[in-house]
Amino acid sequence: MENKNVIIVGCARSGLAASKLAKRNGCEVTVYDQKAYSNFHQDVQQDIDDLRAMGIQFKLDENISLLDYDLIILSPGVPTDLPFLEEARNRGKNIIGELEYASTFCKAPIVAITGTNGKTTTTTLVGEIMKAYNKHTYVVGNIGRAFSEDVLDIPEDGIVVAEVSSFQLETTKTFHPKVAAILNITPDHLNRHKTMENYCQAKYDVFKNQTVADTIVLNEKDPYFEEAKKLAPSNVITFNSDVQTAQGAYKEADTLYENIGQQTERICAVSELKIVGAHNIENALAAIAICTAFGVPRSIIIDELKCFMGVEHRLEYVCTKKGVDYYNDSKATNVDAAIRGLLGMSKPIHLLGGGMDKKISFEEWVKLFDGRVKKLYVIGECKDQIIDECNKQGFIAYEAYETFAQAIKAAYSEAQKEECVLLSPACASWDMFESYEQRGDLFKEIVNHLEG
Template sequence: MGLIVQNIEGKKVTVIGGARSGLAVARLLKKMGADVFISDMKKPEEIKYVKFTPEELNSAGIKYEFGEHSEKVYDCDFMVISPGVPSNAPVVQKAMELGIKVWSEIEVASWFCKAPIIAVTGTNGKTTTTSLIGHIFKTAGFKTIVAGNIGAPFSDFVLDADEGSIVVLEVSSFQLDHIENFKPKVAVLLNITPDHLDRYDSFGDYILSKFRIFKNQKEDDFAVYNYDDEIVQPYVESLNVIKLPFSVRDKLSCGGFIEDGYITLNFKNKKERILKMNNLRIRGIHNVYNSLAAALAARAMEVKDEIIRESLQSFEGVEHRLEFVREINGVKFINDSKATNVNSLWYALESFDEPIILIAGGRDKGNDYSKVYDLVKRKVKLIIAIGESKNKIYNEFKNLTNVIEVDSMEEAVKKAYENSAPGDVVLLSPACASFDMFRDYEHRGEVFKKLVNEL
């Protein structure tokens, strides 16, 4: 792969955003010889995940400013923005008006990547599928780097990857918005449903961002995609790449599907039953989709069926995604804090047959809850609404089930347990962002687990 752009030695680069991704790409660019300047509207003590002091930036030779974006940010050959910086931020808009190229962190890191990249995007399932693909390749004995939107910036690890390595990246729409040369050998698109409508002018714009994962693929690259998704399927069918669809509804002549209850791959005219769906350790139909996608990505890179089978069977899932926390007096507590949209909530509700006490709410992202009305009516005995959106949730569901509003996670867990009976599931599946009450979804999940373990 090598360097895609010209040598960046001596190039002036502005990095907007001084949290994890921004710091990582700044260090990488400095190491590769660039003259780097970091700018963040927040002060260092206000930035999440900060593990540095200004003195450390000084010793690394990285210039910086915090608490403002001064005119100095535009004195650069190109700009790199962190995923948390919207494309419509004034500093980004002005840079583009001035003709300054604006890249995402994954774009820049990919310039220095010698290993093939498997990139995973979609509205839901990215973290689970990325982790599962990484698990398969580690089981197969590859030097495997799992990074990206999963919490480990690509820039921190890209120089560790050699030609015999595999890089597995979770990529968000925000990261894809500012790519130009980023080219995965295998691009995985899991699904597209409305999300992040607070960051995009329309659902159509969000869809186009997701499709950018295929932007630079050639005819010998692989597109792994959800055949059952009516938005994804017609678009990918038009691409000039090796197409590997997956479906739970239909048997496919090429790709991954379910046959007689088995996860089945049909690849290069060889059909192989991999594993019974019931033998997956991760539950829910959404995880059947995730497992099919991961299996196809591995098969595209010629991982043997036996390794895929072993890996699917041993994979235990990821933290904060339908994570079993504890059972108390016959009541199961499940942490699904990563469910930050309505579609994730739908999958969570679909995964349980037991009566559900649902803890939901947080910062609304333009949610349309109508998709889960039927599931809530059939399965949920009580909703405990939290956060900024608690009143909206109350009004949405008050005619379908019992709903109460509370002011804290502590009160939510207490009320859930008080109202539970043996055989119930207490499910934290917020369908909202966490930033009104917590640092992030991980912090929200950790607080929930701590409170449950204190009952």
């Protein structure tokens, strides 16, 4: 792609990283975003200034045509059905995503992990195991570091562990992981994908370029398991937290096992794990299956599994104030993840929920409130939808708040000893925050400054 005229659409982290990669590859590079320079966070403004100094052009908050460019690279957050993209596509322009672009430079084998929930925890755990196995392991993708930032530094004998989202996968063409995993599929991002069929197809794109020499790891308990298994062109191994698998990883009598080789091998007891909750048992089983399929020795898998402490913003214990435990589950950006958060708590819950509307139903989440949630403190763009669902289900212990801080302080004033305050919103953060990380960080900051 040397000397190509490339345009990057979207001024987020992935887009800026792709622009730098394209420039390093000898391309003429332009970055386009509908936002004005003054509307970006100060850190992003500095990145833009640095890239301009490298000779990268920026066209911000202006009308442009994409027809003058040889290659169009999308940031994951840019919807693929925007009219100016449809026009370019109809005119035969090559449109790909940042993940696809970076992968074309990668010589190392790729492990790709997707799913509605559990991606970050599983990717982080697999990354720790792989790092213990091979020091040249790079953890990239949706987890926080763009693939484009590292790809030219990754040696051929290294390993890439990538968390990949449906947004990233739907713009792939040749992306080819050696080992891939779909952890689960539940309704999410339907404001973007429109239908569950489209959402599932984006997830299935993780294995579309695999062959029989590659491996796809699937969850036997997932409702879309049989469909994915039928469509996958690669070797299928599975994980199951209820019953023994034919070939994969499973839990039996509170012990984790794998039977991918010639015989069944014990990994560890559930009690030896430092991560809690049924969803984390599934994440651990997925990691065992992924790493075993890749060829990591069992001893390394066991050692790293027992040491793993979990990830920030996912059922993260923050502190205890006046006998009340505070948990940050800001990464619960959909109903299924928030349900896992509720089921992970053993004390009465003062629940902070709400955020950006992703056109998903809150019914299954609210149905679990009775007997678990003492009060719901609801905020954000979709608070009316959540309140309507509460009323339908006969749950009336709720109150709406205009600001995040007001909701936190109300929970602090009302929670009693031996109860907990849980931020597990069931919604995206973008109506009030730049990211779920920013939301979780603010929660921790406010909570840690409360009188103890």
